[in-house]
Amino acid sequence: MTYKYIIIDGNSQSSMSLQTHVSTLGDFYFSGYVNNAAQGLNLILEESPDVVFLGTNLTDSNTESNFTLVNELYKYMVVLPKIIIISNTKEVAYEAMKYDVYDFLLKPFQRIDIIKTLLKFKKEKSFSSLLNQVNFSQAENSQPFLNNTKISNSIPLVEEKKHNFIENGIENEVTKVDFQFDTQEIKNELIDIVKQSLDSKPILVQPEQIIEQKNNILCVKSYGDYRFIEFDDIVYLKADNNSTDVMLSSGDSITAFKTLKYFESSLPNDFVRIHNSHIINIKYVSRIHLGNSDCYLNKGKIKLPFSKSYKDNINTIIELYASNDAKED
Template identity: 30%
Template structure:
């Protein structure tokens, strides 16, 4: 697999370093002009890895909001690696989301280590995205669904109804037990007929034995049974730790 690397810098020594850098599977592009033009080029052809020279004069005059804004427009954000002649920007870089921080002058070993680290980050991201997708097959129809969209699943005889964000519903010709065994630990059985996405829960009401996906008690809810009370108690402890839920 080839990785596209873009480098924003006006430092000729940095450009010469990467031009002479001999490493397979990596292709380097250079943007030595103004940031506005560099960002426009990045949006046209997004890289896998983005090296940003923080000594670029435009960065010294801004608070980096322009970089963050451009990244938010990218459907798949690159791994960020900072380059600077000083450690002064290190904290701000890490806070902005940079994966690594290289001091200039650059050394081949440091850059190779950074590229390996960035590649592992990209591979983990790809694996995570693949794990988050399930395929629902119906005869000759294949539907690929991101599991993060699922609020809960409801058994309906030998089929299962999946209720999604945006009040959408999909029927799968699989049993609820199949999904219980297939889905990640983010999904929890709370009833003989229901599995919920723990990350989607907004409220647990013990007096009504209901779990809500909206903070409003009049909102969307599903029941939990006494048989699965221990699982619900465990969910409550987790959500209290994360400070994500209200209880009635």
């Protein structure tokens, strides 16, 4: 199988060096090179590569904005290509990990580092292909049970086979397991998993059953950790470069690797931006001091500044609560 890759990097010489190293593996097809983020986004959308080598010295952006290219891809793609960051300095590696990139390569390139990264990629692809190509004779029972099942890490070799087993006096056939395994142990593991799947049919929760709850929940992803937070528990959000700190009524904070602008467009109407660095939950507003440009939250325990550019939002909050008082009178 051939995998398509592109390079987005400000240095054409390092790009040629990278191509040379990758070409020795034989399974990777070079599909394009650009030196800036704008053209890089277009190239990814046009070519749909499997792997993107993304440099941090692009001609139209700085290191920080290079990584926002990754966030841009989520607007247009369901499944992103594997992003491999390439840089002259190790300091960029930590920042890159915030964006869930696949790997990091340091310049000047060491051939063995490139080989390790791409062999790891091929191994994952091969294993994924194995799971996708296992078909069951009892189609109504073929639920996605394999996703959470641990199977050994041997790399499969292509070879069409059929496996038969007898269960409760009935012969069953697992068709088109188009792989030969490196060890008998791995083969037995997969057959056991198939047998278990035919014995029980999982009860799956339908999306419409949880939509009401989902509408009141904010999902915050940090690396592989997903936090589900009720909107009513959020006091305010604070910008921190390209990440956002979500401040909770309990006093805890959670870091989300999304910009404040992202949350501004996705949160419900109870959340209002009052500053370049702050979005507040108006349910927690306890005082607004126009003279000092201060907004107090959570019974006065928190004081945040508001800026002139968001003064209209402050006035809207005041009018909202003032109108409630008028109705009560």
